Amino acid sequence: MKKRIVVACGAGLATSTMILQKVEEFVKELGVSCSITQSQIYELDFYDGEADLFITSMKLDQSKYKTPIVVGTPFLIGLNEDVLKEQIKQILLN
Amino acid sequence: MYVEENLVFYNQRFETQSQLFDFIADELEEKNYVTEQFREAIKIREHNFPTGLQLQNLNVALVHTDVEYSKTEKLVIIKLEKPITFKNIETLKPLEVDFIIGLILKDSHKHLEVLQRVSRLLQNEDIIQEIRQASSHVELTILMQDYFNKKEKEI
Numbered sequence: 001m002k003k004r005i006v007v008a009c010g011a012g013l014a015t016s017t018m019i020l021q022k023v024e025e026f027v028k029e030l031g032v033s034c035s036i037t038q039s040q041i042y043e044l045d046f047y048d049g050e051a052d053l054f055i056t057s058m059k060l061d062q063s064k065y066k067t068p069i070v071v072g073t074p075f076l077i078g079l080n081e082d083v084l085k086e087q088i089k090q091i092l093l094n
Numbered sequence: 095m096y097v098e099e100n101l102v103f104y105n106q107r108f109e110t111q112s113q114l115f116d117f118i119a120d121e122l123e124e125k126n127y128v129t130e131q132f133r134e135a136i137k138i139r140e141h142n143f144p145t146g147l148q149l150q151n152l153n154v155a156l157v158h159t160d161v162e163y164s165k166t167e168k169l170v171i172i173k174l175e176k177p178i179t180f181k182n183i184e185t186l187k188p189l190e191v192d193f194i195i196g197l198i199l200k201d202s203h204k205h206l207e208v209l210q211r212v213s214r215l216l217q218n219e220d221i222i223q224e225i226r227q228a229s230s231h232v233e234l235t236i237l238m239q240d241y242f243n244k245k246e247k248e249i
Contacts, residue, residue, distance in 0.1 A: 077147050
């Protein structure tokens with residue numbers, strides 16, 4: 001089954017684009033077949049429960065969402081990328 | 095040309111975030127690069143969705159707003175004389191920012207290219223170091239123009 005990932009930031013314009021570029025590279029590396037959508041944070045309700053993973057620029061309250069959320073900022077700034085990659089891997093491979 | 099000499103500012107001093115945004119809006123309006131609504135739109139966007147990034151050795155704000163307020167593709171580069179308080183994009187906690195990159199985005203295809211370059215810059219410790227060390231307008235301009243204006247294959 002294809003995994004569905006939504007990458008979201010405030011505008012769904014700049015930071016999510018930068019995060020998305022790195023996510024695409026990483027899931028390719030993982031060899032997991034994914035469809036990746038870009039959105040604005042306040043549109044996430046629409047994908048909640050449907051998507052397998054949300055990757056956001058801002059920390060969100062996980063208790064408000066069914067879909068697991070990770071913060072994608074490490075992909076923006078290049079720090080702690082390994083931790084983030086491990087989290088994504090765990091979620092997608094489970 | 096994403097980076098124009100007259101949109102690179104060295105040692106610019108602002109007391110507040112609002113002053114900074116007014117300055118950026120004044121410069122961009124004068125060149126007819128943004129619409130009248132840009133000024134308010136960029137302030138509101140930063141308020142609702144902060145853009146402060148804490149890099150290893152530099153705190154950067156990637157200020158931007160929707161494409162409908164832009165008339166072109168440009169970057170505004172500002173090295174601040176003293177830090178301005180922004181909020182961290184991730185934690186929303188206060189962050190003292192030293193360096194501003196204003197993303198004036200219009201065309202979605204060109205977006206990808208310029209955003210990819212910004213993304214690489216944030217992760218390139220050598221360039222960050224050079225930004226920190228740049229000690230004049232000319233130096234900062236040449237550094238940024240070399241990085242952003244050259245062709246893809248040369249990066």
